[in-house]
Amino acid sequence: MNKKIPVIIWGATGFTGGELLRIIARHPYMEVVGAVSRSKAGNPIGATHPHLRFAYPNTNFISPDEGGEINADLVFLALPHKAAAEMAKKRLSAGQKVVDLSADFRLKDQEQYRRWYETEHPCPELLGESVYGLPELHRSEIAGARLISGVGCNATSAIFALLPIAKAGLIENARIECRVGSSEGGAEAKEGSLHALRSRSLRMVSPFLHRHMAEVIQELSLPEEAMSMAVTAVELVRGIQCIAHVTLKKKLREADIWKLFRSQWANEPFVSISPAKPAHFRIPDPKFVLGSNRVLTGFALAEDGKRAIMASAIDNLIKGAAGSAIQSANIMFGVEETAGLEMMPLYPA
Numbered sequence: 001m002n003k004k005i006p007v008i009i010w011g012a013t014g015f016t017g018g019e020l021l022r023i024i025a026r027h028p029y030m031e032v033v034g035a036v037s038r039s040k041a042g043n044p045i046g047a048t049h050p051h052l053r054f055a056y057p058n059t060n061f062i063s064p065d066e067g068g069e070i071n072a073d074l075v076f077l078a079l080p081h082k083a084a085a086e087m088a089k090k091r092l093s094a095g096q097k098v099v100d101l102s103a104d105f106r107l108k109d110q111e112q113y114r115r116w117y118e119t120e121h122p123c124p125e126l127l128g129e130s131v132y133g134l135p136e137l138h139r140s141e142i143a144g145a146r147l148i149s150g151v152g153c154n155a156t157s158a159i160f161a162l163l164p165i166a167k168a169g170l171i172e173n174a175r176i177e178c179r180v181g182s183s184e185g186g187a188e189a190k191e192g193s194l195h196a197l198r199s200r201s202l203r204m205v206s207p208f209l210h211r212h213m214a215e216v217i218q219e220l221s222l223p224e225e226a227m228s229m230a231v232t233a234v235e236l237v238r239g240i241q242c243i244a245h246v247t248l249k250k251k252l253r254e255a256d257i258w259k260l261f262r263s264q265w266a267n268e269p270f271v272s273i274s275p276a277k278p279a280h281f282r283i284p285d286p287k288f289v290l291g292s293n294r295v296l297t298g299f300a301l302a303e304d305g306k307r308a309i310m311a312s313a314i315d316n317l318i319k320g321a322a323g324s325a326i327q328s329a330n331i332m333f334g335v336e337e338t339a340g341l342e343m344m345p346l347y348p349a
């Protein structure tokens, strides 16, 4: 490809916006032609994202009005839900392809959106055409799409933990627990993100029915009554560890689960299998994927062969947001799926 794909990022001052800027700064086929902000228009990108000062030495944020005038081929929306859907509609009608990171286009059913997000969907007419932006599930549909939905970071971790046994129809019930870092809450200061209050506490948010469960149910075709999902804020900035306690429909051996995992993940460029045994592996820990688009997924089977722990670890800002968004955009534009995303995890971090 001779010319780089011109990209504009809306919500570029936020955490996922910053992560998009960081990854695209070294992307071989994309270049940022606009980083939109309502609050920081006219200010240098490096003032808000100091780690990017050298990558964007002469670039300022632009206003939404300026953003609307730019002729980009690809738009990433790193906005809160509802604001994202409204902007998606405008950008699509301007002929741009849209990858939205918010929750607005994840659920296919407008009623489910109303139920889980407790608000009306601003443009339900687009729900039918949006594609859930997890390439490991929807690679071929993503290729032909003009609107990709973001993925819930906790939902992504749960999907990676459960997909092989869900596809095999083996889940009797699953109790999902995600342990998450503070960046999941975004860059805006809130009571739950204040260091003095959040640090060293273990706060469970949305016990039992976390809203990301709606995506897990939809994407894995699991019955709601067999599921629960809770999220606990732990002492991390980035990262999610998902632990799902599963009762299986039939007795399995470890070799059976290995077989399912291998057939599911063998050709996936970003997924590694990390079960509890043998000892040189261990149950997925986000410390080993931070800063990367990688996923660890693994399991432990109880002696009875009927109870299992299915687990995964991701970096919420990358595989759970900006990384999956860029991976999907790579597929949409027909470039290598892994372009820009082959960075190694940081360790220790």
Ligand SMILES: NC(=O)c1ccc[n+]([C@@H]2O[C@H](COP(=O)([O-])OP(=O)(O)OC[C@H]3O[C@@H](n4cnc5c(N)ncnc54)[C@H](OP(=O)(O)O)[C@@H]3O)[C@@H](O)[C@H]2O)c1
Binding pocket: 010, 011, 012, 013, 014, 015, 016, 017, 036, 037, 038, 039, 040, 077, 078, 079, 080, 081, 083, 084, 101, 102, 103, 150, 151, 152, 153, 183, 184, 185, 186, 187, 188, 316, 317, 320, 321
């Ligand atoms: N954080 C994560 O781990 C994560 C993971 C997966 C998906 N997501 C989703 O990605 C989206 C962005 O998340 P984030 O964590 O990056 O949030 P964030 O840090 O709060 O950033 C959002 C940005 O959007 C702009 N904004 C806020 N309200 C707006 C409004 N009403 N209209 C237009 N712009 C507005 C703000 O920039 P200005 O004020 O400068 O305009 C803000 O910096 C959210 O929908 C979130 O659910 C986040």
